[in-house]
Amino acid sequence: MMHTILGAGGAIGVDLAKSLAAHSRAVRLVGRNPKKVNDNDELVRADLLNASATADAVKGSSVAYLTAGLPYRVDVWQRDWPIVMRNVIDACKRHNAKLVFFDNVYMYGLVKGKMTEETPFNPNSKKGEVRAKIAQMLLDEIKQGNLTALIARAPDFYGINLQTSILEFTVIQNLRKGKSAQWFCNPDALHNFIFTPDAAKATALLGNTESAFNQTWHLPTAEPVTGRTLVALFAQAFKTSPKISVLSPFMLKMLSPFVPILKEFKEMLYQYEFDYQFDSSKFQKAFGMLPTRYEDGAKLIATS
Secondary structure, eight states, X not given: OOEEEETTTSTTHHHHHHHHTTTOSOEEEEESSOOOSSTTOEXXXXXXXXXXXXXXXXXXXXXXXXXXXXXXXXXXXXXXHHXXXXXXXXXXXXXXXXXXXXXXXXXXXXXXXXXXXXXXXXXXXXXXXXXXXXXXXXXXXXXXXXOOEEEEEOOSEEOTTOTTOHHIIIIIHHHHTTOOEEEESOTTSEEOOEEHHHHHHHHHHHHTOGGGOSSEEEOOOOOOEEHHHHXXXXXXXXXXXXXXXXXXXXXXXXXXXXXXXXXXXXXXXXXXXXXXXXXXXXXXXXXXOOOOOHHHHHHHHHTO
16 A cells, blocks of 8 residues: 655654554655655655646555645745645545545634634634635535545644744744743743654554544644743753743734744734643544653653
């Protein structure tokens, strides 16, 4: 059985390739410049914005995993994500491949209480509107019986040497240097983060479980903690002081002309102003896989 990762160079791609190797010797990595993770990996260069190239990349696959990451810009997401999703859906339908879509939580918007697989889409950001649109594209194909697929959904993530994690830039790198950690808006609000090896292992498990398809799954994530608690745990791992500097919305507005990604991140600040509680109990009950504790993940990162 060929397992194909579309967007293998993304934040989850490397860990997913490692996890899939435990299930199959046939792993194909697809990207603009893919690099081997396992010795037996097959490499395919393809642009997912090209329908023909996407179809060729999926050909012969039993399961395709869409883990691509696009530049963090609203205009790029609005223009490119629907094209990528349509190309991948059509390629999987054409070649009778199952699809696993690695998704985030932006489509839920601000949720009072816990986010579950049953939480309705109610985005309050432009990026959330895009994520709701492409997730609904996939759900409609499943409902119509055109495609066998599942959504593997994850909250914000952190991992070892992970350069695309906001926690890496604001907390981990600063504490590693003995500086104050930075936190957005409200360090006393609850927030979850998933450890990327957990996300990858769980996604690979879902892709290799027939009964998991045609459902949405929240990947195994530790219980939410406050920003202050999380900073303290990482500071302990780095053997430094748990100093924290709070970045207010006003400060971010002032900094955004000099740090472009902050301008893009501004519409997502609600996730740090209010409690952000991601519930993964469905997965944990079904598969018995417990998430990595924050203190253990911090120790692994500190010693990497």
